[in-house]
Amino acid sequence: MIVGIDLGTTHSLIGVHHATGGELFPNAHGDLLTPSVVSLDGDTVLVGKPAQDRLVTHPGLSVATFKRLMGTAHERRLGERRFRPEELSALVLRSLLADAEAALGEKVREAVISVPAYFTDAQRKATRAAGELAGIRVERLINEPTAAALAYGLRDRAGEGRVLVLDLGGGTFDVSILELFDGVVEVHATAGDNYLGGEDFLTLLVKAFYSRHGIDPRRVAAADAAVVRHRLEQFKRDLTDERSAQLQLRLGGEDLRWQLEEAEFAQLAEPLLQRMRAPIERAMRDARLKPADLDDIVLVGGAVRMPMVARLVTRMFGRLPLRHIHPDQAIALGATVAAGLKSRDASLEEVVLTDVCPYTLGTQVAHRVGHQVQTGYFHPIIPRNAVVPVSREDEFFPMQDEQKQVRIDIYQGESPMVDKNIKLGEINVPLTAGKGSAGVRVRFTYDINGLLQVEVTESATGQRHELLIEQNPGLLDDAQIRERLAKLDALKIHPREQQQNLALLTRAERLYEEHVALRSTLQEWIAQFRSRLESQDLALIEQDRQRFATAMDDLEIMA
Structure with missing residues (x-):
């Protein structure tokens, strides 16, 4: 039996594909969503909802959002014990597997696990390691927006079409552009931000709350900080459903109140919304598509419920996005389809899936x-x-x-x-x-x-x-950190460090990143300009800088 798993930053789900479609399994609390939270109670490990509750009551024994640490050796301390992110993820996986085995009545030995499209090689390897620690073989890793589009494409679309999938989860933001035709789901481009998600919008509210009441967050006890974050999480959900929300809580012996309009929240979050634009624009450029070329825009991930996200997409593309698939379940359902493909489910024999x-x-x-x-x-x-x-x-x-x-x-x-x-x-x-x-x-x-x-x-x-x-x-280990600090201290003033030159090189590197087809030309220009900087001849540097800037102006106009 091969199951599909959405191992998320804030919530995780598990399911299997049948001839009639995907089925997601509820946990012991009857919920399909299992919070990706781990807590220690003595020698007992708690996962999911009870662990989530202990984030407030026992913050020193509970941990969440550790998915963001995947691929690093960073450890989280719970009481007297330390856990790597792979180990914490494995504990969540074990809980999910127990729920699946209770529903299926048989042992689960293999799984397809979804990962953010922009996960690095190390993060993907860490996800596989988490599966091994949980006692299962990871048959495949599938990119999250691809999984969501796979579920969408097989269930709700007839005929051909190009679909833009925007996946804003708890910790990551992914963009994928796919084409669906004749049973084929083909990915054309993907982009994203591994450090942008619903948790960042929540952190923004936490900072604004402290600032509004003149509170230094460094002086707030861990237990009180956990309460504030927990209450503001609900406050954020209220702002998703209503035009305004009110918050009242007691902190440090003082009753604090805060009322915020959804429009004010969107204004506070404008820097985060701008960060969302960059991966969307990059994916469109890489796929060589214009907004009019898209047939549908699909939003998945719990954070897309915020009205400001739909408004952003509507402004960018001039149309309303689709949200009729449950945003929390789409990725998991797609993972079950991928699992069905791996197990050669007869109902999926005509489906072909590609990725990038x-x-x-x-x-x-x-x-x-x-x-x-x-x-x-x-x-x-x-x-x-x-x-x-x-x-x-x-x-x-x-x-x-x-x-x-x-x-x-x-x-x-x-x-x-x-x-x-x-x-x-x-x-x-x-x-x-x-x-x-x-x-x-x-x-x-x-x-x-x-x-x-x-x-x-x-x-x-x-x-x-x-x-x-x-x-x-x-x-970086301690030796590498000391080595880099020493190199920084040894730097001297040099023409390349002048602001105009640095800004020009930064602009060239941005263009290099954005335009794949022009990379050879840009790298040649960068090499020539860096060579001129080595000469330390200020007059010649000025001449080359002007020529370089003009060339990039022309390039951006043509691109």
Whole structure:
């Protein structure tokens, strides 16, 4: 039996696909939604609703929103014990599996688990590890908006169409553009923000509440802070359903009141709404679509209930989005469909599902500009939104003819400079004596579960080397932190640090990130301008800066 699981930041669900469609299983409390909260009561682990209640009563023994820590070694302390995010997620999974087994009357051994489309390689591996800790085999990871659109496309749409899915959950925001035709659900583009969700809107209300009453949050006891957050969560829900809401609570021996209009909340949240626009616009650009090309816009995720989200989408696209699918259940239902596909459910035999790589994957290269060699440039091998599974190869050559070794650094990201991307790992390849100039062929293979395999082949001998990525990207140890601080302290004033030059390079990097087709041109411009900065000739730098700015003005007009 293969189940589908939506392992969410704030709530999680589990279900299975039958011939008649997806079925979600209720937990022991009769609810389909299980809060993604864990608490310790002595030696007993509590998960879900009781643990959620203990967030207020026992904040030091309870934890939530740990999904945001997936892919890191950050530990959360509960009493005298410490848990990694994979372990906490595994406890939630075990609770969900117990509910499914109670409903099915049989042991569950395999699952399809949904993940945010913008989850990194490390976060996906951590999700798989959580499944293993929970005692199940993770058959597949499916991107959350893809899962939602899969449920939507199979259930409610006849014929062809392009659908934009906006998934604003508790901790993440994902965007996917899909085309549905002849039983095929094909992803064209995906984008998102792993640190934007309903929790951020709640945090905004908490900060506004403290500011409104002149309270320093650093002086609020943990138990009181938990109460404030809990009450403001309901306050946020009231603002979702009504035009205004009132809050009254006692804090520090004082009765506090707050009344807020929904329109005022939307004004407070404008910076968050602007952050939502960027991934939407990026996905539309990558798919080369205009608003009129879309047949439907679907909103999923609990946070889309906020009226300001629908207003934002309506302003951007000039039409009302669809919300007739239960926003909390759509992803889980899609995960059950994916599970049905894996188990070869007869009712799904005509369905084909494709997905895309959410990040650009590549390696570090050096550029030779005149007599200078500049390092640290990102060379894409698999571009973002390439349909998976995908395998791409490129050839690289050493800087010196008699070079005995070449190091292949593996990165993911959208910046032209590797230090602004995420390093996934590296592989050192010895070169056969006297044949170093022949170079190496590097092949990246990215599978449907979001896992990357790197293979390096010596062009001269055909000898192959494979990369096993072991470390978690984005995690710095104490030694690395001290090393980076020392480098920052050692910096001196240099023309490249002048604000105009820095702003120009930042603009170029933004354009590089936004326009995949123009990356080669932009990277050449960046290399030339950085070379000019190295000269420290202020007059020549000024001339190049003006030319660079004009070229980018023309580029943006054409794009």
